Amino acid sequence: xADEIATAEPSTTTTTETLDKVVIRFAGDSGDGMQVAxxxxxxxxxxxxxxxxxLPSFPAEIRAPAGTLPGVSSFQVQIADFDILTAxxxxxxxxxxxxxxxxxxxxxxxxGGTLLININAFDERNLAKAGYExxxxxxxxxxxxxxxxxxxxxxxxxxxxxxxxxxxxVLRSKNFFALGLLAWLFHRPTEPTIEWARKKFARTPEVAxxxxxxxxxxxxxxxxxxxAKITFEVKPAALQPGTYTNINGNTALAWALIAASQLSxxxxxxxxxxxxxxxxxxxxxxxHKHFGVRTFQAEDEIAGVxxxxxxxxxxxxxxxxxxxPGIALKSEAISxxxxxxxxxxxxxxxxxxxxxxxxxxxxxxDLLFSLYGRHGESPIPVLAIASPSDAxxxxxxxxxxxxxxMTPVLLLSDNQVANGSEPWMLPDVSSLAPIEVEFAKHPNGxxxxxxxxxxxxxxxxxxxxxxxxxGLEHRIGGLEKEAITGNVSxxxxxxxxxxxxxxxxxxxxxxxxxxxxxAGDEDADILVLGWGSTFGSIRAAARRVRxxxxxxxxxxxxxxxxxxxxxxxxxxxxEKILIxxxxxxxxxxxxxxxxxxxxxxxxxxxxxPFKISEITEKxxxxxx
Amino acid sequence: MTxxxxxxxxxxxxxxxxxxxxxxxxxxxxxVQQFLAGLGRPREEFxxxxxxxxxSRFPYYMNTYGMHSIHGRAPAIASGIVSTNPNLSVWVITxxxxxxxxxxxxxxxxLRRNVNxxxxxxxxxxxxxxxxxxxxxxxxxxxxxxxxxxxxxYPFNPVSLAIGAEATFVARTLDMDRNHTQSLLQAAYEHExxxxxxxxxxxxxxxxxxxxxxTGKEERVSNRIDLEEGKPIxxxxxxxxxxxxxxxxxxxxxSTVDPGAILxxxxxxxxxxxxxxxxxLSHGPYGPTPLGIFRNVSRPxxxxxxxxxxxxxxxxxxxxxxxxxxxxxxTWTVKDPSSNGG
Numbered sequence: 001x002a003d004e005i006a007t008a009e010p011s012t013t014t015t016t017e018t019l020d021k022v023v024i025r026f027a028g029d030s031g032d033g034m035q036v037a038x039x040x041x042x043x044x045x046x047x048x049x050x051x052x053x054x055l056p057s058f059p060a061e062i063r064a065p066a067g068t069l070p071g072v073s074s075f076q077v078q079i080a081d082f083d084i085l086t087a088x089x090x091x092x093x094x095x096x097x098x099x100x101x102x103x104x105x106x107x108x109x110x111x112g113g114t115l116l117i118n119i120n121a122f123d124e125r126n127l128a129k130a131g132y133e134x135x136x137x138x139x140x141x142x143x144x145x146x147x148x149x150x151x152x153x154x155x156x157x158x159x160x161x162x163x164x165x166x167x168x169x170v171l172r173s174k175n176f177f178a179l180g181l182l183a184w185l186f187h188r189p190t191e192p193t194i195e196w197a198r199k200k201f202a203r204t205p206e207v208a209x210x211x212x213x214x215x216x217x218x219x220x221x222x223x224x225x226x227x228a229k230i231t232f233e234v235k236p237a238a239l240q241p242g243t244y245t246n247i248n249g250n251t252a253l254a255w256a257l258i259a260a261s262q263l264s265x266x267x268x269x270x271x272x273x274x275x276x277x278x279x280x281x282x283x284x285x286x287x288h289k290h291f292g293v294r295t296f297q298a299e300d301e302i303a304g305v306x307x308x309x310x311x312x313x314x315x316x317x318x319x320x321x322x323x324x325p326g327i328a329l330k331s332e333a334i335s336x337x338x339x340x341x342x343x344x345x346x347x348x349x350x351x352x353x354x355x356x357x358x359x360x361x362x363x364x365x366d367l368l369f370s371l372y373g374r375h376g377e378s379p380i381p382v383l384a385i386a387s388p389s390d391a392x393x394x395x396x397x398x399x400x401x402x403x404x405x406m407t408p409v410l411l412l413s414d415n416q417v418a419n420g421s422e423p424w425m426l427p428d429v430s431s432l433a434p435i436e437v438e439f440a441k442h443p444n445g446x447x448x449x450x451x452x453x454x455x456x457x458x459x460x461x462x463x464x465x466x467x468x469x470x471g472l473e474h475r476i477g478g479l480e481k482e483a484i485t486g487n488v489s490x491x492x493x494x495x496x497x498x499x500x501x502x503x504x505x506x507x508x509x510x511x512x513x514x515x516x517x518x519a520g521d522e523d524a525d526i527l528v529l530g531w532g533s534t535f536g537s538i539r540a541a542a543r544r545v546r547x548x549x550x551x552x553x554x555x556x557x558x559x560x561x562x563x564x565x566x567x568x569x570x571x572x573x574x575e576k577i578l579i580x581x582x583x584x585x586x587x588x589x590x591x592x593x594x595x596x597x598x599x600x601x602x603x604x605x606x607x608x609p610f611k612i613s614e615i616t617e618k619x620x621x622x623x624x
Numbered sequence: 625m626t627x628x629x630x631x632x633x634x635x636x637x638x639x640x641x642x643x644x645x646x647x648x649x650x651x652x653x654x655x656v657q658q659f660l661a662g663l664g665r666p667r668e669e670f671x672x673x674x675x676x677x678x679x680s681r682f683p684y685y686m687n688t689y690g691m692h693s694i695h696g697r698a699p700a701i702a703s704g705i706v707s708t709n710p711n712l713s714v715w716v717i718t719x720x721x722x723x724x725x726x727x728x729x730x731x732x733x734x735l736r737r738n739v740n741x742x743x744x745x746x747x748x749x750x751x752x753x754x755x756x757x758x759x760x761x762x763x764x765x766x767x768x769x770x771x772x773x774x775x776x777x778y779p780f781n782p783v784s785l786a787i788g789a790e791a792t793f794v795a796r797t798l799d800m801d802r803n804h805t806q807s808l809l810q811a812a813y814e815h816e817x818x819x820x821x822x823x824x825x826x827x828x829x830x831x832x833x834x835x836x837x838x839t840g841k842e843e844r845v846s847n848r849i850d851l852e853e854g855k856p857i858x859x860x861x862x863x864x865x866x867x868x869x870x871x872x873x874x875x876x877x878x879s880t881v882d883p884g885a886i887l888x889x890x891x892x893x894x895x896x897x898x899x900x901x902x903x904x905l906s907h908g909p910y911g912p913t914p915l916g917i918f919r920n921v922s923r924p925x926x927x928x929x930x931x932x933x934x935x936x937x938x939x940x941x942x943x944x945x946x947x948x949x950x951x952x953x954x955t956w957t958v959k960d961p962s963s964n965g966g
Contacts, residue, residue, distance in 0.1 A: 192954075236958075240958065241959055242957070242958060243951070243955050244956055245955045246954075251953075255950055258944065259946055262944070267708065271704060288937075289934045289937035290937035291946075294707055294708070294930055294934065296704070296707060298700065299733035300729055302700065303697070303703070306693070306694070306700030306701045307700050307701065310700070310703060311704035311707060311708045313701075314705040336694055426947075426955065429950070467669075468709060468711065472668070473688050475692065477693065478676075488684060
């Protein structure tokens with residue numbers, strides 16, 4: 001293929017192919033700036049009006065050894081002229097900044113796809129580090145792809161030579177060269193990227209100008225070179241009219257906590273210990289102190305949740321966040337918050353486990369842990385976020401439930417939701433429903449006594465009386481409490497009553513959450529049920545089945561405890577039920593146990609999301 | 625508004641106090657209740673937070689706000705309370721197992737941050753609620769149910785630990801000496817920031833007379849070193865004195881040194897070295913042991929800095945605007961195709 005391009009007839013005109021969607025993956029060394037390049041391409045596409053979805057993939061190491069396979073970092077984006085649901089299965093275009101990036105990602109590139117290679121990085125040393133015995137550019141490995149060979153190091157050096165950067169800084173701009181070339185190849189607007197670079201590097205104007213120069217050089221290379229005479233165009237998508245921003249799940253979640261603080265009038269307290277991939281929530285919140293946000297970087301995970309419980313007792317909208325290993329450490333305290341009946345949001349940005357596992361990879365393996373992973377009888381509400389933008393709505397929902405029912409709530413996210421991004425139509429903030437908070441102000445018992453466990457007749461919640469309120473002095477604790485008075489009690493009948501009351505309170509939330517609606521073909525034989533971040537893959541797979549003439553219904557759970565009231569009815573309407581999960585079948589186990597249906601699983605534990613094709617094939621296989 | 629007039633009874637609850645008869649905890653409870661009544665501060669402004677252990681039942685007996693929480697975690701919980709509402713007076717009740725074993729991490733971090741909480745460590749040098757195992761302050765060699773051949777754990781010196789953890793207020797007292805206890809409670813209350821008081825507390829069931837050298841009528845005369853601010857450190861009716869020798873605090877016969885060489889107690893020294901040196905005069909209550917305030921210095925509190933950052937951010941950027949926040953990463957607008965003709 002490389003030869004073919006080299007000997008092709010010189011062409012003076014550029015052909016433009018119009019595509020409805022395209023998947024692009026930037027891959028390079030973790031120091032090559034691939035996340036930046038990908039994000040810039042995404043933002044330019046967003047401003048252009050495409051629908052899009054992204055999925056970054058990076059090593060847990062901050063700087064794995066340069067040029068090695070573990071050091072490869074990548075960023076995948078799908079852009080489309082219609083509403084897409086995932087970042088796509090196979091890239092149509094791969095940017096490989098070095099041999100390791102090529103080696104790690106080539107297997108995913110679609111046959112006939114476009115491959116942009118930085119040939120300057122393909123020297124003997126880098127080839128050896130990547131484990132190539134011969135140079136893949138020369139040995140026929142790339143025959144089935146359209147290869148654009150670019151001496152990216154040389155051209156970047158040339159482009160930035162008059163901008164004032166020197167030494168190692170020179171080659172740092174090569175991601176912008178690649179970005180410029182892609183901007184030309186995919187007809188992206190150039191202004192947003194140039195503006196961004198000048199703003200981002202305003203304090204180091206020489207770096208800003210080097211990046212702009214490299215970007216423009218990449219664009220010009222595209223126009224001038226004979227190797228790339230086909231370009232691609234993806235028209236804007238007909239999205240619902242409105243104002244959009246491109247958002248990832250961690251940011252949406254942090255903003256929603258601030259929103260919930262405003263909607264409830266409670267100051268926000270976030271107690272947390274840094275952990276991948278949840279730390280960005282802490283970082284984002286720490287930037288917004290003018291909203292009255294108080295962040296507490298605790299000495300450990302237990303202190304993170306402990307401080308949040310203290311903050312809840314004193315009247316904050318209290319939140320703690322972590323990933324699986326940290327949630328395990330918080331487990332005892334979550335049970336206590338359940339026992340004390342204090343409002344608390346616990347965010348679990350799941351990673352691939354067990355133990356440290358694969359901290360930067362997505363997995364849904366903490367569902368059973370969330371539902372059942374506490375000592376004693378302690379059923380707490382569990383919610384799971386379906387997509388980056390859903391993080392905003394569902395986090396506010398978690399706050400509403402926690403406050404209204406005086407209970408800890410577990411909010412599940414995962415690495416795909418947390419770091420993946422998609423366009424989000426900004427809500428009108430004035431239309432967000434207020435979260436009602438009613439602090440106890442007066443004694444509720446006879447003779448001016450305060451009864452901290454006197455329950456509300458509708459919600460079964462106990463009153464929230466803040467320290468500092470005269471006349472309502474009371475004690476709460478982890479010991480079993482007498483109903484109504486809250487005094488310590490070892491009475492057998494009381495323990496039964498309190499256990500039932502706490503469970504009933506949480507189960508009763510079912511009356512306060514929306515019924516599920518089947519999407520797709522209600523009259524299909526097969527129902528695909530999902531939860532969490534598999535939302536996009538499942539919906540996209542169902543769409544593909546329908547395009548090929550099949551019928552399929554889908555359902556997605558955001559409330560995992562309690563589950564929506566009509567779920568059982570819906571499940572029993574379908575002959576076949578498929579539950580795809582990025583675990584070994586945790587929801588399936590619950591569904592089979594609770595609803596006695598013969599649900600089948602599609603399970604993947606690979607540290608990566610489902611490919612749409614994997615789900616499509618399973619649906620087709622089950623409906624044969 | 626006039627200050628409320630309270631008696632000790634106003635700080636008692638209707639709950640039956642359930643410590644063993646003769647437990648030192650009763651005396652400490654009475655000291656604290658009496659002290660609070662005397663302050664004249666509205667009862668609702670006090671919060672008592674505890675962990676797990678005999679001492680940690682304390683909040684149930686205090687007619688204030690209270691939380692009986694998880695083993696070792698009270699300082700973390702108290703940090704959240706103080707951060708949310710700095711106008712409260714927050715007290716942590718803990719024991720040697722709770723504070724120094726399972727909760728060691730939270731204790732040292734609360735102290736270094738200088739969160740405004742008053743930590744009362746009831747040190748009885750034994751695990752009482754679990755019925756008599758050795759604790760992190762039990763003497764080496766102690767024979768207990770879990771150490772039938774003698775404990776091989778080297779004990780903590782809680783005062784040394786607190787000073788090493790950058791605490792701004794560190795003191796030690798005795799359960800039986802109510803006046804001394806109350807004077808330290810007063811000083812801790814007045815201190816801005818975290819205050820740590822080790823209270824030697826007798827467990828008459830599992831470790832009786834552990835503090836006899838300091839409480840016994842005769843023993844205490846020769847062993848109790850009262851640290852008094854601005855005064856030379858002497859004890860045993862003036863027969864013994866503390867001097868600095870070879871870089872460490874050392875007990876000498878007063879008659880053998882120049883009176884000018886005797887250490888004059890100053891708990892406000894910015895450098896903690898002298899306070900630490902004094903804490904090393906004993907490693908447990910087995911001989912001459914200092915009581916009183918070792919260290920009392922001023923440093924901005926955690927919550928005052930936390931709130932100052934919030935205020936500074938508001939001054940600089942104004943009250944947070946949610947609509948502006950969600951549009952802050954750049955936006956684009958999709959127009960209604962029907963309204964612009966196409």
